[in-house]
Amino acid sequence: KNQVEQSPQSLIILEGKNCTLQCNYTVSPFSNLRWYKQDTGRGPVSLTIMTFSENTKSNGRYTATLDADTKQSSLHITASQLSDSASYICVVSADTGFQKLVFGTGTRLLVSP
Amino acid sequence: SQTIHQWPATLVQPVGSPLSLECTVEGTSNPNLYWYRQAAGRGLQLLFYSVGIGQISSEVPQNLSASRPQDRQFILSSKKLLLSDSGFYLCAWSLSPRGGSYEQYFGPGTRLTVT
Numbered sequence: 001k002n003q004v005e006q007s008p009q010s011l012i013i014l015e016g017k018n019c020t021l022q023c024n025y026t027v028s029p030f031s032n033l034r035w036y037k038q039d040t041g042r043g044p045v046s047l048t049i050m051t052f053s054e055n056t057k058s059n060g061r062y063t064a065t066l067d068a069d070t071k072q073s074s075l076h077i078t079a080s081q082l083s084d085s086a087s088y089i090c091v092v093s094a095d096t097g098f099q100k101l102v103f104g105t106g107t108r109l110l111v112s113p
Numbered sequence: 114s115q116t117i118h119q120w121p122a123t124l125v126q127p128v129g130s131p132l133s134l135e136c137t138v139e140g141t142s143n144p145n146l147y148w149y150r151q152a153a154g155r156g157l158q159l160l161f162y163s164v165g166i167g168q169i170s171s172e173v174p175q176n177l178s179a180s181r182p183q184d185r186q187f188i189l190s191s192k193k194l195l196l197s198d199s200g201f202y203l204c205a206w207s208l209s210p211r212g213g214s215y216e217q218y219f220g221p222g223t224r225l226t227v228t
Binding site (some may be wrong): 042 | 155156157158159162169172201202205216217218219220221222224
């Protein structure tokens with residue numbers, strides 16, 4: 001069964017600190033992995049997309065890594081800001097010939113002043 | 114640039130009442146369109162997707178239906194709502210009729226509460 005699991009479920013960090021969110025997946029055949037940021041009550045917004053051959057990709061203070069062998073990904077946030085408070089969702093696309101996405105349940109991050 | 118609209122933003126409906134949620138996309142042609150539901154504490158679940166006018170694929174059997182009367186319009190409907198239909202409904206669009214790394218862009222969502 002295709003699944004995406006994220007940890008931790010929730011996280012509280014102080015403003016300015018770094019944090020790392022984890023994602024494990026069992027989606028096959030693998031096409032790509034995405035990280036989305038979702039503010040409360042809003043639609044998700046894409047942060048990064050990585051294919052099988054990409055090990056790391058950055059978007060400003062966000063850096064995603066991918067280990068296709070162990071089927072793990074991480075999202076590292078550097079120098080956190082209050083606006084980083086949101087849910088971060090790991091999403092894996094299966095290569096079924098159509099863009100069907102398998103969503104994790106997300107990590108809820110709270111950055112406190 | 115492309116934009117995606119959903120309405121209404123919030124909706125409170127009694128059990129057994131009908132439902133109609135609308136999604137429109139601007140600035141692109143022949144997009145793939147998707148309806149997702151996000152229940153509290155759960156990941157997004159794909160409900161329907163469409164690769165063209167009148168072409169609807171259902172992912173989860175339920176009392177919901179979808180229609181695509183125009184190229185950039187996607188409608189989610191129900192004849193009789195259930196309590197379990199409560200959730201956050203998201204519409205999304207993407208380029209490319211087949212796989213690949215094309216981005217999916219999400220709308221602002223509709224919060225549906227069935228009472």
